[in-house]
Amino acid sequence: MSVEEGNAALIRLFHVHRHFHATRALTDVTLDIYRNEFLFVTGASGAGKTTLLKLLYRGEVASQGQILVDGMNLARIPRRQIHLLRRKFGIIFQDYKLIPTRTVYDNVALVLEAAGRKPSYIRKKVNSVLRTVGMENRHNALPPSLSGGEQQRVAVARAVVGDPTIVLADEPTGSLDTESAGLIMNFLKTFHTRGATVVVATHDRELIRSIPGRIIYLQEGRLTGAPTV
Numbered sequence: 001m002s003v004e005e006g007n008a009a010l011i012r013l014f015h016v017h018r019h020f021h022a023t024r025a026l027t028d029v030t031l032d033i034y035r036n037e038f039l040f041v042t043g044a045s046g047a048g049k050t051t052l053l054k055l056l057y058r059g060e061v062a063s064q065g066q067i068l069v070d071g072m073n074l075a076r077i078p079r080r081q082i083h084l085l086r087r088k089f090g091i092i093f094q095d096y097k098l099i100p101t102r103t104v105y106d107n108v109a110l111v112l113e114a115a116g117r118k119p120s121y122i123r124k125k126v127n128s129v130l131r132t133v134g135m136e137n138r139h140n141a142l143p144p145s146l147s148g149g150e151q152q153r154v155a156v157a158r159a160v161v162g163d164p165t166i167v168l169a170d171e172p173t174g175s176l177d178t179e180s181a182g183l184i185m186n187f188l189k190t191f192h193t194r195g196a197t198v199v200v201a202t203h204d205r206e207l208i209r210s211i212p213g214r215i216i217y218l219q220e221g222r223l224t225g226a227p228t229v
């Protein structure tokens with residue numbers, strides 16, 4: 001059966017490879033991610049976790065193999081339609097990637113502006129999401145003036161403000177203290193409960209233990225059954 005015939009999974013990777021010249025970041029990865037699944041991608045540093053996440057929203061392109069996201073074949077999406085794919089995702093990056101010269105409010109609002117939402121909707125929604133992550137008093141702050149935990153909370157707000165189908169989080173608790181990490185975990189849990197599919201790349205054993213989910217392991221770019229955490 002061709003990979004395009006089945007639609008049980010929201011995301012399907014079929015014999016996917018990603019090479020960077022001599023570096024084999026991912027080798028022969030075949031994986032289904034189901035709708036409303038909570039999936040942990042784990043493995044040592046350099047195992048290919050970030051590369052795997054990037055392939056899903058076409059932040060990277062597979063060197064070989066096929067990837068389907070919600071029925072879209074990523075190799076065949078015309079450049080002008082990539083924004084339609086990206087709109088399905090809320091992404092929490094390993095290094096936050098907030099715009100340093102824009103306020104907390106603007107960093108979150110820009111997602112909805114790009115999606116063409118009405119100003120009245122944007123105001124209401126951004127205020128509400130920033131309240132949920134406890135950043136309601138920091139609307140006008142610039143990201144460099146915030147602590148790591150606060151920046152991460154803004155990054156989470158930005159990831160979910162557009163009500164994405166899929167949330168990708170790359171080491172979301174990497175550099176946070178226990179309390180900030182707990183907040184982020186609760187937020188991911190809530191979002192999952194509301195119906196999102198959540199994929200988290202992490203080394204954080206606490207995070208993995210705190211949320212029931214499927215765990216997959218990458219070892220030198222290959223999916224393996226052997227736990228590496």
Ligand SMILES: Nc1ncnc2c1ncn2[C@@H]1O[C@H](COP(=O)(O)OP(=O)(O)OP(=O)(O)O)[C@@H](O)[C@H]1O
Nearest residue numbers: 020023024025043044045046047048049050051052
């Ligand atoms: N743009 C790139 N150019 C060249 N090599 C790359 C690139 N991106 C990733 N790699 C290499 O691919 C491998 C996998 O990297 P990746 O960032 O996916 O690992 P990771 O599991 O996310 O690691 P970490 O836990 O440190 O974040 C590494 O050897 C890395 O050096």
Ligand SMILES: [Mg+2]
Nearest residue numbers: 049050094170
């Ligand atoms: Mg990484």
